[in-house]
Amino acid sequence: MTETRKPEIDVPRCTGCGRCVAACPGRHLTLEVAGYRKHALLVKPKACDGCLACLPACPVRAIS
Template identity: 90%
Template sequence: MTEKRTPDIDVPRCTGCGRCVAACPGRNLTLEVAGYRKHALLVKPRECDGCLACLPACPVRAIT
């Protein structure tokens, strides 16, 4: 049985541009504000189907 892959977000590297949020077909990602910065957050990990459409959308490669 294959394990479902979900995105892992490198929060310090994330610029909060929102491209991954826009690319996610299931709307499982959102932007979270922490202090004066924004970063991506996987809010519905159980609903993520592992398509990883967010991966190529990230311009700074903060998602693996």
């Protein structure tokens, strides 16, 4: 069985714009507040099917 690719978020690079959250068809991403900043977070990694729709949605390329 092959493992599904999951998005990896570069937290320091993420601006917290929320475009990846909006692009995720399964709603597996959310924005988390850390201090005075927001960043994307994969909250349901087991449910994520690895479609990577979030990848092109990120304007700062914080998702790989």
